[in-house]
Amino acid sequence: MKLADKYKQVRLQTTTFCNHLNIEDYAIQVVLFASPPKWHLAHTTWFFETFILKKYVADYTEFNSDFNFLFNSYYNNVGNRILQANRGNMSRPSTNEIFEYRAYVDAKMIAFLKNLSDEKIIDLVTLGLNHEEQHQELLVTDVKYMFGHNPIFPVFNTDYNLVKDKNTDTKNIQIPAGIYEIGHQGKDFCYDNELGVHKVYLNDFEIDNHLVTNGDFIEFMESGAYSNFNLWLDEGWTWVNKNNIKTPLYWHKIDGEWHSYTLAGLKKVDEDAILSHINYYEANAFAEWKRMRLPTEFEWEIAASQLDWGKRWEWTNSAYLPYPKFKKENGAVGEYNGKFMSNKMVLRGASVATSQKHSRSTYRNFFNPTERWQFTGIRLAK
The missing domain is CATH 3.90.1580.10 (paralog of FGE (formylglycine-generating enzyme))
Known part of the structure; x- marks a missing residue:
């Protein structure tokens, strides 16, 4: 699979999971270790903007200068960041703006990847895709923690009972x-x-x-x-x-x-x-x-x-x-x-x-x- 196609596939998988959320769900942080869905969407986008586009695209224009502070997770080399406990304290930027951010970065990344041949940069993009796949799993577990501590135990999706599997071999x-x-x-x-x-x-x-x-x-x-x-x-x-x-x-x-x-x-x-x-x-x-x-x-x-x-x-x-x-x-x-x-x-x-x-x-x-x-x-x- 071409790298640009792989990029589009991974990014789509992330947003497809979020299709089952209501707008009110995106900003909630129930506990320190579980980040809001909105933050995951922005942070995984920030990774590509920070480590690829801002570094290797000469005419790249940053989407929002505040986002490096808001969506850096733990990279001290990249600059200051909000405390992890404050990731759920952001009603702004809006969820819609985060999706606009993803679309903006995706368009720039897909154009950049079309003619990319530098193996070092390809390795960095591959790291970014694996990083996003890690956050896809964190999205599932963080959303479950959020819903699992809601007093009415809401249904996220009827197909998402992920704990029903059984052993197939007892040797x-x-x-x-x-x-x-x-x-x-x-x-x-x-x-x-x-x-x-x-x-x-x-x-x-x-x-x-x-x-x-x-x-x-x-x-x-x-x-x-x-x-x-x-x-x-x-x-x-x-x-x-x-x-x-x-x-x-x-x-x-x-x-x-x-x-x-x-x-x-x-x-x-x-x-x-x-x-x-x-x-x-x-x-x-x-x-x-x-x-x-x-x-x-x-x-x-x-x-x-x-x-x-x-x-x-x-x-x-x-x-x-x-x-x-x-x-x-x-x-x-x-x-x-x-x-x-x-x-x-x-x-x-x-x-x-x-x-x-x-x-x-x-x-x-x-x-x-x-x-x-x-x-x-x-x-x-x-």
């Missing part, structure tokens, strides 16, 4: 001890945090080819696990008690039956469906309860070719740290991954909200261990 996979190569190989796109192919030694281990189900987790809950400090890491136990956590995110007991909020509305919990929306502390406590453990990210990567994966982001027992020979790019692009290698845990795989073909077996996702608004799940090892 266990045995991996022998040995020295294995870790990291991305090949010339196709990957992020810088996947590079630096290196060897690791793994002891022999067993890993489940299935993910933990809702029914499995109900047993965990009914055993009194959320009040059993013996199962929890110390910081996890503090998190449970400080926030009075009793269930996975979006779960509600109504007339004696468990229900969960989905983007298709409130639904009864299907005990055979795959568990979703738990954090690292909950995943670790469940593994402790089962007298098993979470796999390391290296174990997961080596087993990936034999695993049925892609339905949930899977917590690993690995901290998000640089690979050997990891090197940050100079300037703003170097802020993309490396500066977050602290106090995060690695998740592997992909989820039902991940853009098609966006992930790969070497992909290293990372979140704070308290966070659970993504479509996260549990795979056990021993």
